[in-house]
Amino acid sequence: MPKEAPKTGRPLSEAEREQQLAARGRVEDGKVEIKKSGEVSGKGLDSLASALETKKAITGSAIETPAPQSDEENLRALGQKEATSVESAQEILGEIDAEIENLNSLLKGVSDPSLRSRKSAAVARRNVLAKFLEKGGWEELSISQRNTFNTTVKQFSETALGIKQALTKSGEEIINKPATMPEKTPHVPKAEKPQQKEEDHFIINNLLIEAARVQDESAREEIIADIDGLRQTLGAMADGAESSVFKEGVREIVEKTRKALEAQAPAPESMKVAADVSEGGVVREKIKSLRQTLRALDNDFANTIQYASGFQENPVISDSLLKMREVGSTIQKLINSMGEMKDVDDMSVTEINRQSALFHEELNKVYDEVERLSAEPVGTAEVVAEVAPTEIPPNPATEPVLRATPDDMLFDTKARAEKLFGSNLNAEAQALEDFVAENKRRRETSQDVQTRIEPTLVPDREKQNTTQAPTEVKVVGSQEKTEESEAFQSIILTPLQLKMLGMTNQQVNEHLRLGKEEVKKSNPDFVANAEGIVFTPSNSTEVALRPEGALVTTPPERLPAVQQEMLKSLKAVSDTLRADQGARIVISPEKQKLVSKMWEKYQAMPWWKKGLVGGALFGAGMTGAAIGGTFGGAIALTSYAGGRALSFMGAMTMLKSMSSEEVKTSKKGKAARILLATGLTFGVPAALQQLSESPFGAWVRDSISSWWNGAPEAVVTPTPERLPPDGLAETTVLGEPTPERLPPDGLAETTVLGEPTPEPTPGTPLENTTVVRGDTVWGILERQLGGRIPNFAENKNLILDTYVKHLRGLSVDTLRGMGFEGMPPNIDKIWPGNVLKLSEINQEQMGRLVEAALARARR
Amino acid sequence: MNLPTREDIVRELNIGSLPLENQNEIIGDLGHFILTEVVLATVDKLPADVQGAFSAFIEEGKGPEAEALASEHIPDFPTFVAQESAKALTKIKETYAAQAS
Numbered sequence: 001m002p003k004e005a006p007k008t009g010r011p012l013s014e015a016e017r018e019q020q021l022a023a024r025g026r027v028e029d030g031k032v033e034i035k036k037s038g039e040v041s042g043k044g045l046d047s048l049a050s051a052l053e054t055k056k057a058i059t060g061s062a063i064e065t066p067a068p069q070s071d072e073e074n075l076r077a078l079g080q081k082e083a084t085s086v087e088s089a090q091e092i093l094g095e096i097d098a099e100i101e102n103l104n105s106l107l108k109g110v111s112d113p114s115l116r117s118r119k120s121a122a123v124a125r126r127n128v129l130a131k132f133l134e135k136g137g138w139e140e141l142s143i144s145q146r147n148t149f150n151t152t153v154k155q156f157s158e159t160a161l162g163i164k165q166a167l168t169k170s171g172e173e174i175i176n177k178p179a180t181m182p183e184k185t186p187h188v189p190k191a192e193k194p195q196q197k198e199e200d201h202f203i204i205n206n207l208l209i210e211a212a213r214v215q216d217e218s219a220r221e222e223i224i225a226d227i228d229g230l231r232q233t234l235g236a237m238a239d240g241a242e243s244s245v246f247k248e249g250v251r252e253i254v255e256k257t258r259k260a261l262e263a264q265a266p267a268p269e270s271m272k273v274a275a276d277v278s279e280g281g282v283v284r285e286k287i288k289s290l291r292q293t294l295r296a297l298d299n300d301f302a303n304t305i306q307y308a309s310g311f312q313e314n315p316v317i318s319d320s321l322l323k324m325r326e327v328g329s330t331i332q333k334l335i336n337s338m339g340e341m342k343d344v345d346d347m348s349v350t351e352i353n354r355q356s357a358l359f360h361e362e363l364n365k366v367y368d369e370v371e372r373l374s375a376e377p378v379g380t381a382e383v384v385a386e387v388a389p390t391e392i393p394p395n396p397a398t399e400p401v402l403r404a405t406p407d408d409m410l411f412d413t414k415a416r417a418e419k420l421f422g423s424n425l426n427a428e429a430q431a432l433e434d435f436v437a438e439n440k441r442r443r444e445t446s447q448d449v450q451t452r453i454e455p456t457l458v459p460d461r462e463k464q465n466t467t468q469a470p471t472e473v474k475v476v477g478s479q480e481k482t483e484e485s486e487a488f489q490s491i492i493l494t495p496l497q498l499k500m501l502g503m504t505n506q507q508v509n510e511h512l513r514l515g516k517e518e519v520k521k522s523n524p525d526f527v528a529n530a531e532g533i534v535f536t537p538s539n540s541t542e543v544a545l546r547p548e549g550a551l552v553t554t555p556p557e558r559l560p561a562v563q564q565e566m567l568k569s570l571k572a573v574s575d576t577l578r579a580d581q582g583a584r585i586v587i588s589p590e591k592q593k594l595v596s597k598m599w600e601k602y603q604a605m606p607w608w609k610k611g612l613v614g615g616a617l618f619g620a621g622m623t624g625a626a627i628g629g630t631f632g633g634a635i636a637l638t639s640y641a642g643g644r645a646l647s648f649m650g651a652m653t654m655l656k657s658m659s660s661e662e663v664k665t666s667k668k669g670k671a672a673r674i675l676l677a678t679g680l681t682f683g684v685p686a687a688l689q690q691l692s693e694s695p696f697g698a699w700v701r702d703s704i705s706s707w708w709n710g711a712p713e714a715v716v717t718p719t720p721e722r723l724p725p726d727g728l729a730e731t732t733v734l735g736e737p738t739p740e741r742l743p744p745d746g747l748a749e750t751t752v753l754g755e756p757t758p759e760p761t762p763g764t765p766l767e768n769t770t771v772v773r774g775d776t777v778w779g780i781l782e783r784q785l786g787g788r789i790p791n792f793a794e795n796k797n798l799i800l801d802t803y804v805k806h807l808r809g810l811s812v813d814t815l816r817g818m819g820f821e822g823m824p825p826n827i828d829k830i831w832p833g834n835v836l837k838l839s840e841i842n843q844e845q846m847g848r849l850v851e852a853a854l855a856r857a858r859r
Numbered sequence: 860m861n862l863p864t865r866e867d868i869v870r871e872l873n874i875g876s877l878p879l880e881n882q883n884e885i886i887g888d889l890g891h892f893i894l895t896e897v898v899l900a901t902v903d904k905l906p907a908d909v910q911g912a913f914s915a916f917i918e919e920g921k922g923p924e925a926e927a928l929a930s931e932h933i934p935d936f937p938t939f940v941a942q943e944s945a946k947a948l949t950k951i952k953e954t955y956a957a958q959a960s
Binding site: 566572 | 892896902918
């Protein structure tokens with residue numbers, strides 16, 4: 001609730017007070033209801049005085065009139081204020097409370113729904129601010145929250161300013177309450193005569209403002225001419241002269257203006273600005289004004305969502321929010337429809353204002369309901385449910401009522417899109433909505449929907465290790481709800497998907513930023529892990545870009561329809577071709593055996609061998625200037641979807657241009673180039689990897705290595721005895737491998753495990769480490785790697801740099817899982833007591849990376 | 860001049876809209892098909908009396924021996940591999956185009 005308004009206005013002098021008392025008496029005589037000046041805040045006195053000035057045009061009273069701009073200046077000054085501490089925030093809030101009191105006073109008896117609606121918006125903004133401060137001190141607010149706070153202050157200022165300007169312009173009482181005019185001109189003390197003339201000029205200005213609202217050009221010109229005449233009359237009057245002529249003139253002009261305004265379609269408040277602007281009949285200015293109205297609604301909507309965070313399951317709130325959104329949609333459509341018109345359709349404008357009022361009605365409902373719920377005693381506070389992070393298909397029959405239904409997620413998604421697009425119902429947002437709706441449909445129709453519990457949405461890594469994931473369940477009052485694993489059911493939109501849905505890069509980035517901030521403020525314990533944006537039911541958004549090399553495969557059903565089709569189609573191609581292969585070799589048991597063996601080995605490959613190692617190869621070595629020649633042109637000619645052939649020879653040409661003369665002329669080099677060209681042309685670096693990993697491809701393994709490293713002589717080619725049958729010994733072992741140290745099949749991590757080793761080898765996992773004072777990641781790695789990599793000392797910096805770069809490139813989730821802290825986890829900031837799970841570093845992968853780095857260095 | 864990266868290639872293949880892991884999955888699957896095609900073509904090209912030995916080398920993971928054997932019996936073996944790879948690629952494209960139509 002608003003606080004009591006501080007009395008910030010200047011004290012009244014005795015003479016002023018007497019004047020006011022006299023004026024009050026006259027007003028009461030005239031049966032005009034005016035809040036007693038003593039009841040409004042001193043700060044709001046200026047505004048009230050402005051309103052009284054309007055009355056004075058009728059009553060002829062001689063109240064001291066502060067400059068009307070002063071109050072606006074105060075409001076503008078308020079809008080410029082930025083809280084930097086809890087004290088300053090509270091001070092601002094106090095001023096806002098005073099302004100609200102002021103608005104309440106000014107709007108008392110004013111029937112214009114638009115103005116009242118705008119006041120509600122101002123109150124809503126005030127409530128948002130108060131909510132921030134309820135949460136704790138300024139220091140506990142995130143940067144985003146602080147920015148929101150200060151932005152909301154500005155918005156409040158603008159709203160309040162708009163209301164006051166509208167009040168001043170409309171001269172509500174002049175037009176609507178002529179019947180309350182006193183029969184007699186009140187007595188004005190002679191001593192006040194010099195001031196009277198000034199006040200009369202002010203009245204003329206008000207008359208001009210009102211006249212500007214008249215849309216009928218001829219009527220407007222006529223009124224303005226009358227006002228001009230009145231002005232001349234006023235100028236001709238001697239100081240202290242009786243102003244009965246002037247007052248009569250005012251009365252006539254007021255009446256004429258009122259009739260002219262009544263004759264035209266009622267111009268709702270939000271149109272007044274547009275009407276003022278569009279005196280020249282510029283439609284676009286009117287539409288621009290309406291769009292500003294819509295943007296204001298958008299801001300209100302976003303603030304309301306924030307305010308109602310945690311209560312969206314409440315039927316009243318969710319219903320109101322949805323209605324608000326519908327209002328936004330309607331207004332957007334109305335505005336869009338105006339784009340084709342020659343002039344703004346008054347009916348549409350009227351409808352927009354009606355919708356706007358409806359919007360704020362719903363907004364008030366939300367705020368009231370949130371306040372009511374907040375006031376209720378909390379049932380059992382928070383319950384933390386533990387669920388397994390594995391994918392658990394929900395049982396539709398027993399599926400609990402979710403705190404976040406797909407509709408909620410839809411809403412959340414929509415709201416977020418609205419923030420981005422600056423309008424709450426544009427095509428992009430609609431696309432997002434469609435996507436979520438599709439998700440919902442699939443969920444409802446599929447009995448086999450996978451409930452993906454993000455294992456990395458776990459505050460405590462230990463819990464994850466024990467396959468536990470917490471689910472926050474808030475129990476409010478008697479509305480107890482039991483939520484289980486589905487609480488973390490989430491929709492993941494990758495940045496790419498967002499782009500596909502129409503977002504620009506800037507919008508996606510902004511989305512990511514907002515999401516990250518929301519994660520921080522909603523639950524700092526949660527870790528951003530997934531690619532893209534995860535819309536969680538609890539309104540929090542988990543965002544992080546997953547670097548290449550992520551382990552998780554997005555379930556097809558989570559992909560947008562077009563992607564699902566693509567995936568399905570490509571998989572079908574693979575299946576068809578494999579079936580074709582099978583049919584061709586069915587008559588040959590030998591070939592069947594051969595293919596079967598190859599397939600077995602392929603199937604046994606870890607995920608990264610199937611797809612990512614080739615990628616890493618490109619990522620590490622073939623980016624930038626390393627690739628040149630004609631390849632770019634060759635690849636540009638390719639089109640998978642278009643069915644045109646890739647230019648294999650183009651790729652070959654490029655490779656030849658890249659490789660050294662020695663490699664060009666060597667058989668192995670040629671083979672390597674061919675195979676690499678296959679991969680390049682094919683767009684399948686993995687193919688290269690598989691070729692080199694497979695039995696058949698083993699023969700080119702060292703060729704590739706030689707070619708790739710550009711220094712065949714520098715690469716040790718193991719003898720068949722030393723060569724692992726299926727591994728990559730020469731790429732995983734740094735430096736000169738020894739038979740004793742070489743893992744049995746070259747894949748240390750898969751073959752050394754379980755076998756006691758007398759000393760660490762390059763391929764064995766690093767040891768988990770508890771950080772002690774003075775430790776750095778570099779130092780820890782140096783300690784561990786020093787004992788296991790031959791010739792470490794000579795290449796220490798390069799090796800360690802490779803490791804550190806690798807760590808920096810890991811996903812937020814992975815780093816968090818390894819024990820790095822911070823948001824995002826920062827490998828440069830480790831604290832004593834941190835347990836760094838260095839064993840999770842893929843040593844085999846690191847071996848290749850280091851090898852590549854060494855090779856580059858040798859070149 | 861374009862400097863294609865993996866991303867460029869994926870884009871040209873028009874699978875860039877898929878999540879990375881799904882791209883890799885597809886790439887891996889089709890890569891296996893190419894590999895198998897090349898191996899089978901090599902076996903077919905070899906004289907009957909050495910096919911068994913070649914297959915045995917492959918099954919045992921004796922790459923250099925397999926290479927030496929193939930090179931001995933197939934003229935310009937690297938070019939042969941390239942051609943077979945291209946054929947496999949064409950098959951993929953034709954199959955995909957047929958599906959699309």
